[in-house]
Amino acid sequence: MRPTVRLTSVLALTVLALTALAALPLAAQRPDSLSAEVRRYVTVDAAVVALTRVTLIDGTGAAPKPDQTIVIRDGKIAAVGPSARVRIPDGARVLELAGHTVIPGLIGMHNHLFYTAAGGRASQMSYTAPRLYLASGITTIRTTGGRSPYAEINTKDAIDNGRIPGPRVHLTAPYITGGAGGGSMAIVESPEAARRFVAYWSNEGATWLKAYTDIRAEELGAAIDEAHKRGMKVTGHLCSVSYQEAVALGIDNLEHGMLTASDFDPARTADVCTPANIRPVREGTADPAGPVALETIRRMVERSVSMTSTLVIYELFVAGRTTPDQRTLDAMSPEVRAAYQAVRHQIDSTGRGLIALEGLRNAMAFDRAFVAAGGLLASGVDPTGLGGALPGFGDQRNYELFIEAGFTPAQAVRIMSANGAKILGVHDSLGTVEPGKLADLVVLAGDLAADPGVIRNVTTVFKDGIGYDSATLIAAVKGRVGID
Numbered sequence: 001m002r003p004t005v006r007l008t009s010v011l012a013l014t015v016l017a018l019t020a021l022a023a024l025p026l027a028a029q030r031p032d033s034l035s036a037e038v039r040r041y042v043t044v045d046a047a048v049v050a051l052t053r054v055t056l057i058d059g060t061g062a063a064p065k066p067d068q069t070i071v072i073r074d075g076k077i078a079a080v081g082p083s084a085r086v087r088i089p090d091g092a093r094v095l096e097l098a099g100h101t102v103i104p105g106l107i108g109m110h111n112h113l114f115y116t117a118a119g120g121r122a123s124q125m126s127y128t129a130p131r132l133y134l135a136s137g138i139t140t141i142r143t144t145g146g147r148s149p150y151a152e153i154n155t156k157d158a159i160d161n162g163r164i165p166g167p168r169v170h171l172t173a174p175y176i177t178g179g180a181g182g183g184s185m186a187i188v189e190s191p192e193a194a195r196r197f198v199a200y201w202s203n204e205g206a207t208w209l210k211a212y213t214d215i216r217a218e219e220l221g222a223a224i225d226e227a228h229k230r231g232m233k234v235t236g237h238l239c240s241v242s243y244q245e246a247v248a249l250g251i252d253n254l255e256h257g258m259l260t261a262s263d264f265d266p267a268r269t270a271d272v273c274t275p276a277n278i279r280p281v282r283e284g285t286a287d288p289a290g291p292v293a294l295e296t297i298r299r300m301v302e303r304s305v306s307m308t309s310t311l312v313i314y315e316l317f318v319a320g321r322t323t324p325d326q327r328t329l330d331a332m333s334p335e336v337r338a339a340y341q342a343v344r345h346q347i348d349s350t351g352r353g354l355i356a357l358e359g360l361r362n363a364m365a366f367d368r369a370f371v372a373a374g375g376l377l378a379s380g381v382d383p384t385g386l387g388g389a390l391p392g393f394g395d396q397r398n399y400e401l402f403i404e405a406g407f408t409p410a411q412a413v414r415i416m417s418a419n420g421a422k423i424l425g426v427h428d429s430l431g432t433v434e435p436g437k438l439a440d441l442v443v444l445a446g447d448l449a450a451d452p453g454v455i456r457n458v459t460t461v462f463k464d465g466i467g468y469d470s471a472t473l474i475a476a477v478k479g480r481v482g483i484d
């Protein structure tokens with residue numbers, strides 16, 4: 001069993017050496033290191049595997065390719081190409097997959113290991129989230145803000161050491177916010193406090209920092225500066241600081257696309273967050289093609305600030321946009337399901353949700369404009385809000401929403417795989433289906449390019465070339481979301 005490399009064990013190294021360490025190719029997890037609990041989900045563990053006759057959407061943005069064969073050897077992709085040309089090695093385990101689509105393992109960039117939901121529910125999902133992410137084809141996540149950081153560090157270690165099934169985890173520190181915030185978040189009210197916070201969580205192994213709505217520019221600037229000195233990156237769900245201000249401060253990534261941009265409120269006061277700040281984006285009166293949008297996008301692209309789209313979490317607040325998914329209802333514990341359905345019923349029966357349909361459509365247009373301008377867009381589920389966007393299942397809904405937004409299947413897959421890998425700095429090893437990369441692959445029954453709903457038809461998920469059965473993982477969490 002390979003011990004997990006935690007930053008705490010290499011503190012003596014310089015930041016330069018840490019950066020070099022992060023750039024090393026990732027090693028593949030091997031079947032003999034897996035516990036009995038993990039092995040009960042494994043259906044393919046041969047050293048050499050061939051997936052034949054698949055339609056491939058490879059994550060590079062290339063058009064879907066019919067009748068391809070992918071050869072996996074020792075956890076890595078050894079060969080990819082037309083079935084007529086790729087030689088299947090002697091002794092390979094051959095999976096004949098005509099009628100299936102293969103995409104890269106997806107990379108969830110706003111994928112918490114906790115859950116909040118209607119009725120004030122909050123629970124850590126150390127059991128259900130890793131299984132649901134893996135079952136749904138999400139093989140890498142960035143936690144993007146933690147509530148129980150040590151539970152998340154321990155979950156990551158348990159996955160890395162083969163004790164539980166789950167995706168690769170990029171740890172984000174607990175949220176930092178300003179004096180008007182609170183709850184489970186750290187309130188930082190001086191630049192020194194911000195630097196102290198970043199130093200501590202960097203030493204604990206966090207590679208990302210998440211700033212929240214009430215942080216002030218001075219503290220955010222100090223946090224970004226300290227994070228960058230330590231090789232960490234910073235993202236934010238902002239409000240008191242506008243997108244354009246955060247870009248000027250050197251932030252690396254912005255969460256939630258257009259729907260948390262306070263830039264669109266002409267009456268906003270710097271360093272203060274009020275509900276009025278985000279009314280234009282939520283009510284749909286902000287113009288995704290107007291001067292504020294264009295200037296915000298221009299500055300983000302100019303400074304290489306990436307963006308995470310989380311359309312699914314907002315769709316749940318839009319009247320008339322119920323997205324029935326029996327798998328989601330089945331996975332919820334009974335009380336969580338009842339509370340969620342009651343709120344959804346209220347929104348649909350009154351026709352009044354927190355987000356206007358036009359706001360959702362504008363956010364889709366903003367995502368498209370950002371990509372068209374050369375911006376690096378990624379995707380995440382954010383399993384919070386009403387509680388209807390579950391780990392994995394909600395990521396799959398994002399794919400359907402990207403298609404509705406006007407992206408092609410190849411673009412949507414790239415947003416959900418290669419782009420996340422680039423933002424995380426792991427594109428050398430993950431994010432596309434290319435020889436030499438780790439064999440993280442998702443097998444879907446059906447033709448994804450013809451029907452976006454096929455994204456839900458996951459049969460087998462390969463992580464490090466080991467195949468996990470999606471249905472067994474989903475069955476294991478039935479009735480447990482909202483409990484553990």
Ligand SMILES: [Zn+2]
Pocket residue numbers: 110112144145382384
């Ligand atoms: Zn979030």
